[in-house]
Amino acid sequence: xxxxxxxxxxxxxxxxxxxxxxxxxxxxxxxxxxxxxxxxxxxxxxxxxxxxxxxxxxxxxxxxxxxxxxxxxxxxxxxxxxxxxxxxxxxxxxxxxxxxxxxxxxxxxxxxxxxxxxxxxxxxxxxxxxxxxxxxxxxxxxxxxxxxxxxxxxxxxxxxxxxxxxxxxxxxxxxxxxxxxxxxxxxxxxxxxxxxxxxxxxxxxxxxxxxxxxxxxxxxxxxxxxxxxxxxxxxxxxxxxxxxxxxxxxxxxxxxxxxxxxxxxxxxxxxxxxxxxxxxxxxxxxxxxxxxxxxxxxxxxxxxxxxxxxxxxxxxxxxxxxxxxxxxxxxxxxxxxxxxxxxxxxxxxxxxxxxxxxxxxxxxxxxxxxxxxxxxxxxxxxxxxxxxxxxxxxxxxxxxxxxxxxxxxxxxxxxxxxxxxx
Amino acid sequence: xxxxxxxxxxxxxxxxxxxxxxxxxxxxxxxxxxxxxxxxxxxxxxxxxxxxxxxxxxxxxxxxxxxxxxxxxxxxxxxxxxxxxxxxxxxxxxxxxxxxxxxxxxxxxxxxxxxxxxxxxxxxxxxxxxxxxxxxxxxxxxxxxxxxxxxxxxxxxxxxxxxxxxxxxxxxxxxxxxxxxxxxxxxxxxxxxxxxxxxxxxxxxxxxxxxxxxxxxxxxxxxxxxxxxxxxxxxxxxxxxxxxxxxxxxxxxxxxxxxxxxxxxxxxxxxxxxxxxxxxxxxxxxxxxxxxxxxxxxxxxxxxxxxxxxxxxxxxxxxxxxxxxxxxxxxxxxxxxxxxxxxxxxxxxxxxxxxxxxxxxxxxxxxxxxxxxxxxxxxxxxxxxxxxxxxxxxxxxxxxxxxxxxxxxxxxxxxxxxxxxxxxxxxxxxxxxxxxxxxxxxxxxxxxxxxxxxxxxxxxxxxxxxxxxxxxxxxxxxxxxxxxxxxxxxxxxxx
Numbered sequence: 001x002x003x004x005x006x007x008x009x010x011x012x013x014x015x016x017x018x019x020x021x022x023x024x025x026x027x028x029x030x031x032x033x034x035x036x037x038x039x040x041x042x043x044x045x046x047x048x049x050x051x052x053x054x055x056x057x058x059x060x061x062x063x064x065x066x067x068x069x070x071x072x073x074x075x076x077x078x079x080x081x082x083x084x085x086x087x088x089x090x091x092x093x094x095x096x097x098x099x100x101x102x103x104x105x106x107x108x109x110x111x112x113x114x115x116x117x118x119x120x121x122x123x124x125x126x127x128x129x130x131x132x133x134x135x136x137x138x139x140x141x142x143x144x145x146x147x148x149x150x151x152x153x154x155x156x157x158x159x160x161x162x163x164x165x166x167x168x169x170x171x172x173x174x175x176x177x178x179x180x181x182x183x184x185x186x187x188x189x190x191x192x193x194x195x196x197x198x199x200x201x202x203x204x205x206x207x208x209x210x211x212x213x214x215x216x217x218x219x220x221x222x223x224x225x226x227x228x229x230x231x232x233x234x235x236x237x238x239x240x241x242x243x244x245x246x247x248x249x250x251x252x253x254x255x256x257x258x259x260x261x262x263x264x265x266x267x268x269x270x271x272x273x274x275x276x277x278x279x280x281x282x283x284x285x286x287x288x289x290x291x292x293x294x295x296x297x298x299x300x301x302x303x304x305x306x307x308x309x310x311x312x313x314x315x316x317x318x319x320x321x322x323x324x325x326x327x328x329x330x331x332x333x334x335x336x337x338x339x340x341x342x343x344x345x346x347x348x349x350x351x352x353x354x355x356x357x358x359x360x361x362x363x364x365x366x367x368x369x370x371x372x373x374x375x376x377x378x379x380x381x382x383x384x385x386x387x388x389x390x391x392x393x394x395x396x397x398x399x400x401x402x403x404x405x406x407x408x409x410x411x412x413x414x415x416x417x418x419x420x421x422x
Numbered sequence: 423x424x425x426x427x428x429x430x431x432x433x434x435x436x437x438x439x440x441x442x443x444x445x446x447x448x449x450x451x452x453x454x455x456x457x458x459x460x461x462x463x464x465x466x467x468x469x470x471x472x473x474x475x476x477x478x479x480x481x482x483x484x485x486x487x488x489x490x491x492x493x494x495x496x497x498x499x500x501x502x503x504x505x506x507x508x509x510x511x512x513x514x515x516x517x518x519x520x521x522x523x524x525x526x527x528x529x530x531x532x533x534x535x536x537x538x539x540x541x542x543x544x545x546x547x548x549x550x551x552x553x554x555x556x557x558x559x560x561x562x563x564x565x566x567x568x569x570x571x572x573x574x575x576x577x578x579x580x581x582x583x584x585x586x587x588x589x590x591x592x593x594x595x596x597x598x599x600x601x602x603x604x605x606x607x608x609x610x611x612x613x614x615x616x617x618x619x620x621x622x623x624x625x626x627x628x629x630x631x632x633x634x635x636x637x638x639x640x641x642x643x644x645x646x647x648x649x650x651x652x653x654x655x656x657x658x659x660x661x662x663x664x665x666x667x668x669x670x671x672x673x674x675x676x677x678x679x680x681x682x683x684x685x686x687x688x689x690x691x692x693x694x695x696x697x698x699x700x701x702x703x704x705x706x707x708x709x710x711x712x713x714x715x716x717x718x719x720x721x722x723x724x725x726x727x728x729x730x731x732x733x734x735x736x737x738x739x740x741x742x743x744x745x746x747x748x749x750x751x752x753x754x755x756x757x758x759x760x761x762x763x764x765x766x767x768x769x770x771x772x773x774x775x776x777x778x779x780x781x782x783x784x785x786x787x788x789x790x791x792x793x794x795x796x797x798x799x800x801x802x803x804x805x806x807x808x809x810x811x812x813x814x815x816x817x818x819x820x821x822x823x824x825x826x827x828x829x830x831x832x833x834x835x836x837x838x839x840x841x842x843x844x845x846x847x848x849x850x851x852x853x854x855x856x857x858x859x860x861x862x863x864x865x866x867x868x869x870x871x872x873x874x875x876x877x878x879x880x881x882x883x884x885x886x887x888x889x890x891x892x893x894x895x896x897x898x899x900x901x902x903x904x905x906x907x908x909x910x911x912x913x914x915x916x917x
Contacts, residue, residue, distance in 0.1 A: 023902065064670040065777050065808075087676060130617055137623050138595050149902055153870040154863070159775040161592065161809040161847035163581045163630045164855075164862055165889065166871045170594070170626025179622075191676035214536050220559070220647040220716070256719030263716075315615035317536035342617045372620035390620045395608040402877035403622055407870070409900060418621070 005029075008051040012144075012152065012183045018050060019181060020150040022412045031177035031414050033073055033116035036098035037123060041176055041417040042388045043380045050413075052118055055183055058082055060158070067141065067158050069186040072118025079117055089192040092139050093127030094120040095295045100309070101377060113296075118182055124174030127295035128225035128249065131217065131316075131340050137173040139188045145172065145180035148408025158186050171403070177414040178422060179407035193224075193251035197261050198282040198290070201268065203242030204228065209337060210320025212268060216248045217316065217340040219267055221260040225249030225291055226340035228320070233299040233336055237290045249291060299336060300347055308348040308357035308378040314371035316342035322365050328352065359386040366390075389418050423470060423853055425887045428518045432498055433475065439498060440476050443520070446488045451526070453477040462521050465506040465513040466568070467854055469824060474501065474515035479523045483601065483609060483639040486522070490637065491607025493520055499883050500605070502633040504544065504576030507568040509771060510852030512580060512632045512888060522637065524575050530554050531640070537615045539598050541642045544575025548582070551643060560645040563590035566848070567756065574641050581630030583848035585681045585755075586712075588806030590646070592848070594629040601640035602628060605879040615642060627874065632850050633885040635878040649714035652680070653724065654748045657731045658705030658738035662686060663782045665707030668734035669805045670779065672711065675730060677723060681712035682806030683755050686785065689762070689800040689813070690754070696761035699754030702738045709805065710751055758802045759813065766798070766815035770827045774838030775847035778808045787837055788812055795830040797823075809847035810838065836861050851889045859891050868892075873899050 007029075009015035022029055029048040032038060056073035063086035070079060076096065083089055096113035121143075126135035133139075142156030155168035172179055201212060209228035216223050230244040238245055248264065250257050261281060269279040282290070293299065300309065314322050319341030327333045332349040348358045357378045366373060372390035375383060392400060397419070404411070404422045416422065432439070440454045453459055454476045464471040480486045493500050499519035506513050515521045527543035533555055534540065540551055540562070548569040551562040565584035566572055572582065577593045578600065590596070599613030612628065613619035628635055659665040665684055672679065685693065685701075685708045694701045701708055709731075713723050724741055731739055742748035754761070762769045776784055785801060792799045798815040812834055816827040835845050835855065839862045845855050859868060868890060875882070876896035886893060 062777075062779070064674055065779060066673060067777075124618070124623070126618070134591070134595055135618050137618075137626055138591065147870060149870075149873075151866040151870070153867045155867065155870070157775075157842075157844045157862075159777060159808050159843055159847070161583055161587055161775045161804065161807040162844045163583075163592075163848055163850055164844045164846050165851065165859065165868075166627055166635075166874055167581070167594065167630050168627065168871065168874065170623040170629075171874070173626075174623050191673070191678060194676060217538065218535060218647070220650055222647075222715070252715075253719055253722050255722035256716055259716050259718035313616040313618055313620070315534075315537045316617070317534075339617055370614040371616040374620075392621055393610070395604075396610045396612075396621070399604070399608075399610060399624065399877065400621055403624070403874065406873040406877040409902070 004047045004049070006049040006051060008054050010054045012055070015055065015181060015183060016146050016150065016152055019146045019148070022048065023148070023150045023410060026410060028412045028415045031181055033119040033122070034075065034114060036096070036102055036115045037119050039101050040097065040123060040376060042420070043384045044414065044416050046415065050181055052181060053116065059184070063088055063189070066160070066189050067186060068189050069158065069184060070117050072116060072121070072182045072185060074117045076115050076117060076120060077112045080113070083189060087192050088189045090139060090187065091129060091133035091190040092135055093129040093133070093295050094136060095125050095127045095297065097125070097296065097376070099301050100297050117185055121173050121182070121185055122175065122177050128227060128291055128338055131226060131342070132222065132224045137170045140169045140173045140185065141188055142186035143169045143172050143182055144184035145182040147180040148410055148412050152183070156186065160188055176417045178404060178417055179413065181413060195254045195257055196249060196251040197257050198225070199248040199261065199265060199268070200238065200280045200282055201246040202278045202280070204246045205243040206320045206324045209244065209246055210317070210341060212246045213320070213337065213341045214317050216264065216268065219264055221250060221264040222252070223248050223264070223340070224251045227294055228337040229299055230334060230336065232334060233302065236299065236302060237293060294338060297345055300345060303334070303347050304350045306379070307350045308382065309376045310344070310346040310348070310358065310362055310373050311376045312344040312346060312362065312366070312371065312373040314342060314344060314366065315369055316340045318369040319344055322369065325365055326362065356386045357382045363390070387419070425472070425516065425853070426499070426893065429499070432518045436475060439496065442492055443476060443478050443489060446492065447478055447480050447485050451479045451481065453479070462503065462506070462515060462523070465503070465508040465511060467509055467511040467514070467852065470511050470514050470853060472515045472517050474521035475518050477521045477523060479526050481526045483603065486637055486639055487603050487607045487609055489520070489522065490603055490605055493883060494606045494881065497881060497883065499886055501885050502579070502637050504573035504579070505547070505571050507572040507576065508580060508850060508852060509773070510846065510850040510854040512850050512852040514853055516887065524573065524637070527639065534615065535560070538645050539615055539642050540645055541640065542574055544578070544638050544641060545573050548572050548574055548577055555645055556648065559648050561648050562643055563596050563646050564593050574643065575638050578629055578638050578641055579631065579633045580848070580850045583809065585683060585804060587804065588682055589678050589680045594626060596644045597625060597629060597641065598644055599642040600625060600628060600638050602636040602638050604636050605881070605884045613642065632852060632889055634875055634889060635884070649680070651717045651720050652712060652714040652748065653720050654681070654710055654712040654742045654751045655724070655727060655731070656701070656738070656740045656751045657709040657711065657736045658702040659707045659709070659735060660705060660737055662707045662785050664735040665709050666778065666781045666805070668709060668731055668736065671730045671734055672727065675726065677727065679711050679806065680714040681710060682804070683710040684708065684803040684805040685755060685758065686801040688798065689758055689802050692761040692765050692800055693754035693758050696764055697753045697757045699750050701754050705737060710755055755802065762800050762813045762815065767817040767819065770814040770816060770831055772812045772814065772831045772834050773809070773846045773849040774835050774843055775807070775809045776838050776841050776843035778805065780841040784810065784837060784841060788834055791830060791833050795826055797827060797830055804847070807847070808843065832858055853888055856889060857891045859889070869894070869899055876900070
């Protein structure tokens with residue numbers, strides 16, 4: 001058999017057969033769901049494609065049991081619609097990066113998200129609520145899949161409390177399809193908050209942001225979203241906010257939100273902010289779409305679509321000053337903070353280009369505090385040359401390689417997507 | 423219980439091994455007299471006992487790395503141990519193995535309020551973390567019932583839970599990073615103070631790996647703000663079904679209580695006889711519902727919960743007015759195990775998890791099994807997350823009764839799996855449930871788990887005989903049986 005094969009199995013058995021063929025031919029393949037994150041990770045040289053989009057559909061949803069199972073190709077739009085009907089949610093607020101990665105108009109799909117459950121899980125993405133709810137990995141209960149040994153295996157289950165055997169579900173979550181082709185995913189769902197409110201602190205620069213985010217997160221108010229946008233990126237959603245805007249979200253039962261909002265405003269507002277700052281509150285009618293935009297990194301879509309983008313995970317209290325240090329003077333480098341400072345989005349100025357999309361200085365900035373940086377968007381040649389994910393120390397890199405081998409000894413599934421040779 | 427065969431070659435070299443270990447861990451850190459080693463012969467699963475070949479109590483990561491490297495080079499088995507509170511025999515020693523005790527690594531290294539985390543050594547107790555930060559209004563959320571004694575290192579190994587998991591998660595959801603030594607002595611760091619570790623989620627897979635993948639030498643845990651207020655409700659129901667229905671209605675109303683515990687009639691009576699918590703004796707199921715948060719939230723939730731309980735048919739309903747009363751509500755539940763211990767010479771605690779809605783069915787069938795085996799059973803249940811703890815009452819002095827209790831327990835766990843649940847929710851597989859793994863997993867599922875083990879410990883030296891019913895050599899697990907040149911799937915749709 002020669003020529004590029006594009007398999008689109010409709011059953012688990014068909015997928016198993018396809019993987020068997022890859023094994024017998026020693027032929028690596030790219031795993032694809034709905035394709036919105038194909039440009040996330042390192043470019044690959046795979047000839048064949050394993051398209052999982054037909055392994056779709058919600059197979060079990062029991063709101064009372066807080067559990068949902070679905071195929072990897074299930075559109076996230078379908079899942080969110082089903083959850084909304086029972087006033088539930090995936091608490092980790094999975095982002096849809098399609099506007100950012102695939103380009104184009106975020107509203108092109110009529111406001112519908114375009115990604116799949118499998119892609120969200122494979123990339124372990126989480127939105128602003130990461131600070132309280134955790135990431136995708138905290139909500140995956142069970143996975144079935146086919147590994148590079150061409151065997152079907154299952155791990156985990158459908159219950160929250162489960163310590164039976166190794167938690168391979170977590171390992172598969174965030175493995176970018178390099179360990180197994182998933183056929184069945186079971187996730188924990190939670191009640192959606194009754195209401196929400198957002199404290200908006202205008203005219204705050206990065207130094208203010210560092211202080212306010214750290215203070216806000218340390219309050220008993222249970223802040224479930226804590227972000228800072230510079231004025232230029234905030235303008236679309238918030239109008240003129242001066243240097244920038246700090247957003248602190250509170251969610252829950254109405255009485256609770258009102259109470260915490262008053263307490264938090266008292267702690268952060270008025271005299272403590274300085275005379276020139278202003279504090280306003282967006283109620284439940286307004287903030288949802290703004291947080292959704294932040295979740296999907298939409299503020300960054302106003303920038304040149306060729307600007308390299310970094311997603312940087314740091315100790316939250318270091319976020320503001322690391323971002324400050326990464327903004328080169330006299331350039332249009334720009335960034336925003338999420339996760340109470342723990343997540344930095346950095347856009348490198350295309351008019352002041354660097355051969356490595358800023359990789360050297362980004363990694364250097366992390367050396368002192370720990371954390372990791374992912375080059376989420378850059379031209380293919382740069383993503384092929386610079387490590388897209390954080391390079392690992394040698395002992396850890398060797399362990400990572402052995403873990404890959406234990407699932408996919410012939411390197412057939414998304415080879416090189418995360419690291420060269422993995 | 424069949425354990426790996428003793429390695430005569432290793433035992434013959436015992437003296438030489440002890441000397442070599444003394445060179446790595448000087449002073450009293452190496453114990454080789456049988457009398458002194460006897461305290462380490464079992465963990466919380468006391469039915470199984472083995473005196474180890476030698477006990478080593480290192481003081482730092484460097485010593486642990488050197489001990490493991492030495493054992494790796496000389497093919498010596500190692501069993502890590504925290505406080506030894508495992509209920510599944512995870513720290514059961516091996517007669518030809520080193521028992522590696524982590525108790526001396528008991529310092530809190532750093533408390534970082536700005537990043538809401540603490541960096542601690544593995545021998546710090548679970549409660550010790552909370553005690554170190556409580557005065558500033560913080561706490562560490564997972565609270566296994568052994569929290570006064572169990573260590574955070576053991577919590578990582580077992581992915582320990584507690585009564586507040588539904589709202590706050592298990593250990594795995596409350597960790598930011600670890601430092602870990604692999605069997606070959608290599609030291610790796612996973613995660614840190616940032617929210618998500620990079621690369622494969624090795625932190626996730628280490629958590630709950632029961633000491634089979636590495637030895638954790640430092641842990642960074644997430645700290646949470648102590649809730650401003652907490653109140654509990656005590657609800658009695660005329661049937662188990664009604665209690666279960668109440669739980670489902672609470673969840674359906676969008677409420678995730680901090681704690682949601684259920685007890686059945688035998689457990690209620692045993693607890694009430696023991697601590698006089700004021701539990702009603704004329705109900706079939708008792709729920710403790712605890713809510714925490716700002717006072718305004720609690721004040722809003724309590725009436726809602728009362729209404730839900732009434733709709734579900736609660737026949738008794740009390741709300742704690744102060745922390746003393748709340749403590750009394752919990753006293754019976756927290757004393758449930760010793761209370762059962764008082765009415766029976768021995769009891770055997772099971773730990774399956776089931777989809778919550780199947781509770782009435784599982785309890786009915788457990789009652790049938792109880793009659794069949796001629797052994798009494800009392801049930802306590804983490805109702806929020808489906809984790810069931812049947813306590814089987816038996817008398818080890820009656821010949822054959824321990825075996826009968828174990829057989830009964832195995833039947834309950836099989837039942838849990840049959841209704842869509844799992845063998846263990848928080849106590850771990852260890853040696854106890856090892857031979858039941860094939861009830862829940864197929865051969866290929868277990869092979870994939872063991873292949874992962876090979877990535878960490880290819881010689882199988884770290885805590886062997888636990889978790890897996892059969893040991894396979896790594897080379898055998900790596901084999902693939904694929905015939906070349908087949909294209910047996912003409913039907914797969916392609917583009």
